[in-house]
Amino acid sequence: MSGEGDVKVAIRRLYKIFGPNPKTMMRHVEGGMCKTDLLEQYNHVLGLQDINVDIRAGEITVIMGLSGSGKSTLIRHLNRLIDPTAGEVLVDGENVLDYGDARLAKLRQNTMSMVFQKFALFPHQTVLANAGMSRRVRGERAEIADTEGRRWLSRVGLDGYEDHYPGQLSGGMQQRVGIARALSSDSEIMLMDEAFSALDPLIRTDMQDLLLELQRELHKTIVFITHDLDEALKIADHLVILKDGTIVQQGEPQEILLQPNDPYIVDFISDINRARVLRVRSVMEVTDRAGEGVAGEVEADTNLERVIALSGGDTNLNYRVMEDGRQVGLLHMRDLVRALVPVEAASEDRRVA
Amino acid sequence: MATYDGLFETLGLETWCGGGATDGPMTMAELLARANGSQAAEGADPSVPLMQTPFPSLDALNRSCAAIPRSRDMTEAVENGFLSVKDPLKTVLDPLTQPLSWMLDLSLELFQDIPWFIMIPLLVAATWFASRRIGVTLFVLVSFLFMAFIDYYDDAIRTLSIIFVCTIVSIVLGIPIGIAMSRSNALQRTVIPILDILQTLPTFVYLIPLIYLFSVTESKIYGIAIILYAVVPVIRLTDLGIRLVDRDVIEAADAFGMSQRQKLWGVQIPLALPNIMAGVNQTIMMSLAMVVIASLISAPGLGVKVLAGIRNLELGVGFVAGFCIVLLAVLLDRSTKAALSRIDASVRS
Numbered sequence: 001m002s003g004e005g006d007v008k009v010a011i012r013r014l015y016k017i018f019g020p021n022p023k024t025m026m027r028h029v030e031g032g033m034c035k036t037d038l039l040e041q042y043n044h045v046l047g048l049q050d051i052n053v054d055i056r057a058g059e060i061t062v063i064m065g066l067s068g069s070g071k072s073t074l075i076r077h078l079n080r081l082i083d084p085t086a087g088e089v090l091v092d093g094e095n096v097l098d099y100g101d102a103r104l105a106k107l108r109q110n111t112m113s114m115v116f117q118k119f120a121l122f123p124h125q126t127v128l129a130n131a132g133m134s135r136r137v138r139g140e141r142a143e144i145a146d147t148e149g150r151r152w153l154s155r156v157g158l159d160g161y162e163d164h165y166p167g168q169l170s171g172g173m174q175q176r177v178g179i180a181r182a183l184s185s186d187s188e189i190m191l192m193d194e195a196f197s198a199l200d201p202l203i204r205t206d207m208q209d210l211l212l213e214l215q216r217e218l219h220k221t222i223v224f225i226t227h228d229l230d231e232a233l234k235i236a237d238h239l240v241i242l243k244d245g246t247i248v249q250q251g252e253p254q255e256i257l258l259q260p261n262d263p264y265i266v267d268f269i270s271d272i273n274r275a276r277v278l279r280v281r282s283v284m285e286v287t288d289r290a291g292e293g294v295a296g297e298v299e300a301d302t303n304l305e306r307v308i309a310l311s312g313g314d315t316n317l318n319y320r321v322m323e324d325g326r327q328v329g330l331l332h333m334r335d336l337v338r339a340l341v342p343v344e345a346a347s348e349d350r351r352v353a
Numbered sequence: 354m355a356t357y358d359g360l361f362e363t364l365g366l367e368t369w370c371g372g373g374a375t376d377g378p379m380t381m382a383e384l385l386a387r388a389n390g391s392q393a394a395e396g397a398d399p400s401v402p403l404m405q406t407p408f409p410s411l412d413a414l415n416r417s418c419a420a421i422p423r424s425r426d427m428t429e430a431v432e433n434g435f436l437s438v439k440d441p442l443k444t445v446l447d448p449l450t451q452p453l454s455w456m457l458d459l460s461l462e463l464f465q466d467i468p469w470f471i472m473i474p475l476l477v478a479a480t481w482f483a484s485r486r487i488g489v490t491l492f493v494l495v496s497f498l499f500m501a502f503i504d505y506y507d508d509a510i511r512t513l514s515i516i517f518v519c520t521i522v523s524i525v526l527g528i529p530i531g532i533a534m535s536r537s538n539a540l541q542r543t544v545i546p547i548l549d550i551l552q553t554l555p556t557f558v559y560l561i562p563l564i565y566l567f568s569v570t571e572s573k574i575y576g577i578a579i580i581l582y583a584v585v586p587v588i589r590l591t592d593l594g595i596r597l598v599d600r601d602v603i604e605a606a607d608a609f610g611m612s613q614r615q616k617l618w619g620v621q622i623p624l625a626l627p628n629i630m631a632g633v634n635q636t637i638m639m640s641l642a643m644v645v646i647a648s649l650i651s652a653p654g655l656g657v658k659v660l661a662g663i664r665n666l667e668l669g670v671g672f673v674a675g676f677c678i679v680l681l682a683v684l685l686d687r688s689t690k691a692a693l694s695r696i697d698a699s700v701r702s
């Protein structure tokens with residue numbers, strides 16, 4: 001068991017090539033051949049290329065990218081539903097690629113659970129049996145499976161649906177069962193592959209809130225996949241942006257918003273409501289200087305939209321930024337307004353190293 | 354002088370051929386021709402018109418060159434080949450298939466020994482528990498009362514007993530084969546052509562090697578014929594059913610660390626069950642079709658009556674027996690389909 005913030009899962013120099021002869025293709029890929037050339041000349045699909053990610057304990061790591069960018073492929077390497085062509089996946093420092101069948105089964109039963117885009121519940125079993133499935137798989141008694149199943153169903157708001165079958169529930173409810181199934185395994189790591197993408201927008205928001213609420217309490221290590229930037233920004237502690245099987249940028253979401261290092265990302269983030277996503281912490285001046293003419297105090301985690309409302313649109317004001325009752329900085333409204341303008345194609349001085 | 358004499362002369366093979374046609378086993382046609390005193394079959398007329406030039410077949414070539422075997426020699430070689438492997442084959446197959454004879458005989462005795470006033474309620478009750486449909490259950494009751502009333506009950510029950518045993522054996526053999534096929538593409542590729550052959554071969558063709566291999570007095574001879582024919586759909590649909598199970602569900606089973614066995618029994622078989630049961634339904638129907646034909650090789654039951662109708666030109670017997678077969682077919686089909694839809698409902702609810 002690792003402490004919060006430690007690296008829980010480390011992905012190191014991971015490559016995945018689809019096709020009949022992936023190993024021999026590694027030569028070309030390491031020689032710098034790109035995805036389209038590999039497909040045209042050798043008819044192999046370059047799924048993932050030189051992926052390095054540190055997934056920290058207790059955080060939500062979001063992997064975002066357009067459809068076909070390799071997100072599902074990447075997340076399936078963590079529990080080895082897909083084996084890589086090259087590279088390592090270290091869980092608590094152990095390379096899971098060295099695992100034999102028995103050890104791998106243990107990893108999947110105890111350490112990692114998974115939530116799927118299309119729910120993937122067992123249609124022939126009741127909701128309760130589905131929720132307790134992860135317990136029953138590892139040979140625990142039926143009473144334990146049922147108790148745990150019932151507990152987590154209730155936690156995701158499905159009291160009274162125990163004896164229904166998945167087919168009788170709406171999509172949102174089915175995914176709640178999917179989450180209960182993952183949670184009842186009590187695993188430290190939870191993998192979520194576009195878990196909310198198949199849901200209606202309103203229900204999706206509900207589910208995101210549910211996830212954040214559960215996470216505040218459970219502090220799981222979550223790997224969450226999405227193609228929706230708003231969703232990513234809402235829940236990510238660490239954001240990884242994937243394009244054509246390579247990572248274009250990763251880091252704190254606010255940082256990526258303020259300092260995108262690739263035109264692709266600039267494009268991607270040009271449409272979002274920055275005032276709602278950006279937080280005071282990201283645009284303030286870090287200082288404990290008292291400052292003159294301070295109009296009031298704001299919390300570091302407040303989003304800019306709230307501050308704009310507070311200021312009544314006056315760009316000459318300054319606010320004292322507080323966290324845990326201490327001043328952590330000063331917010332100048334002028335900086336705030338500047339941060340609202342989407343970054344044009346990243347200029348040199350704003351680009352991160 | 355025959356048509357292809359010239360050919361062998363130009364090739365310089367006359368010495369190898371050693372002259373004209375030889376004696377040997379003759380076909381019925383040749384024997385008849387000889388008995389009638391005509392030599393027409395020799396076709397020795399040198400002035401064969403061009404339009405009647407025979408195909409250079411075994412027989413035609415033999416007339417010019419004795420070293421070339423005739424068609425009848427060829428079939429005889431096949432026969433001898435078969436006869437030479439028959440004994441080793443028999444020593445292997447005989448003990449292996451012996452239990453089938455026992456099962457068929459035992460079941461036949463059992464079905465016949467249970468008096469009608471117990472058997473008919475038993476069948477009706479079984480239908481009810483499998484289907485839970487009043488209509489089907491009533492139909493079974495009325496059908497059996499009718500057949501009993503017209504004195505065809507005994508034959509019908511014999512037919513039913515054979516179907517019962519052959520279906521069980523087909524399921525016991527077919528489902529594991531189907532499961533194995535669903536797991537290995539290589540196995541699937543080898544088994545499917547065999548299944549195709551078993552299914553497309555005219556049913557009579559099965560009977561020929563069986564008659565050579567086994568004695569007609571043993572029950573297993575018709576048991577094997579029926580099972581070879583009827584096992585096909587249950588194999589096919591087990592394989593198909595398991596392969597059709599939703600990939601996402603299988604992936605979920607893998608992601609939670611299910612073992613192969615847990616996955617098979619907990620996910621694949623339950624979800625493939627509607628398809629497997631559809632296979633069982635077809636297996637039953639094909640057993641019924643074959644049990645009638647197998648009366649040619651001593652299978653008892655309604656088929657014997659149909660056969661009697663053909664042999665003795667007893668039109669009425671044949672018709673009524675045929676009608677009883679239709680009744681059996683409909684009631685077997687309806688009751689298994691009703692049971693099937695119940696399973697369907699529980700899997701997909």
Ligand SMILES: Nc1ncnc2c1ncn2[C@@H]1O[C@H](COP(=O)(O)OP(=O)(O)O)[C@@H](O)[C@H]1O
Pocket residue numbers: 018019045046047065066067068069070071072073074
């Ligand atoms: N089994 C496979 N064989 C060949 N190509 C594959 C296979 N699985 C995925 N790919 C390819 O890899 C790329 C990434 O796919 P995927 O990980 O499913 O993307 P995403 O989940 O981001 O939509 C796609 O171009 C896809 O066509």
Ligand SMILES: [Mg+2]
Pocket residue numbers: 071072073194
């Ligand atoms: Mg995907």
